[in-house]
Amino acid sequence: MNTICEKCYCENKLNSSYMKKILELLGPVILGSKPAEILNISGKSDIKSNKLMEIKSFFNNCNKITYKIINTYDGGIRVLFINKKSLSHIFFNKKCVNFLKFIGYPSDYNLDSYINMLVDKLHSEEFPDEIGIFLGYPLKDVLGFMGYGKNELSATRYWRIYGDPSISYEISNNFLKDRAKMKEMINTSSLSELKNVI
Numbered sequence: 001m002n003t004i005c006e007k008c009y010c011e012n013k014l015n016s017s018y019m020k021k022i023l024e025l026l027g028p029v030i031l032g033s034k035p036a037e038i039l040n041i042s043g044k045s046d047i048k049s050n051k052l053m054e055i056k057s058f059f060n061n062c063n064k065i066t067y068k069i070i071n072t073y074d075g076g077i078r079v080l081f082i083n084k085k086s087l088s089h090i091f092f093n094k095k096c097v098n099f100l101k102f103i104g105y106p107s108d109y110n111l112d113s114y115i116n117m118l119v120d121k122l123h124s125e126e127f128p129d130e131i132g133i134f135l136g137y138p139l140k141d142v143l144g145f146m147g148y149g150k151n152e153l154s155a156t157r158y159w160r161i162y163g164d165p166s167i168s169y170e171i172s173n174n175f176l177k178d179r180a181k182m183k184e185m186i187n188t189s190s191l192s193e194l195k196n197v198i
Contacts, residue, residue, distance in 0.1 A: 027182025035087035
């Protein structure tokens with residue numbers, strides 16, 4: 001007789017291709033080269049609900065990253081995954097903090113209050129372009145995209161690059177390396193093993 005697990009997903013449910021895709025995407029965040037990642041949850045409401053359950057089941061007790069579920073003004077759902085240790089390193093750059101203060105973030109820097117303000121903005125109709133700072137993109141590229149910088153658009157990778165592309169390429173390459181590392185970990189470990197180390 002089959003029994004139904006009501007409080008958690010069974011091993012075969014955790015080993016879904018969806019969770020493997022999520023973990024590969026989050027490789028740079030989990031491994032620390034990227035401070036955050038935002039994910040749109042697509043599908044009908046029951047599919048969205050199942051995806052969120054898988055995310056919660058896997059990441060609720062995660063030591064390396066936290067997440068925020070964001071219900072958007074138009075009925076969509078986003079999940080913001082954050083590596084607070086990596087994000088705090090981004091904010092060691094006072095230019096990043098000063099720019100966020102310039103566009104309305106609290107004058108007294110606090111990591112959690114900055115994250116909460118970003119989340120509040122993600123609930124609204126206008127998408128906050130400064131999210132690029134939280135995602136680990138170079139400040140020069142975020143400024144250029146928002147129309148504040150003096151640099152011209154010089155390249156496009158996963159984001160628009162302004163001015164000298166060398167530092168942007170280096171950051172992008174680090175993201176890709178960590179994504180490849182995570183993919184290898186996924187291919188050689190079960191998700192329950194990964195859950196124990198993440």
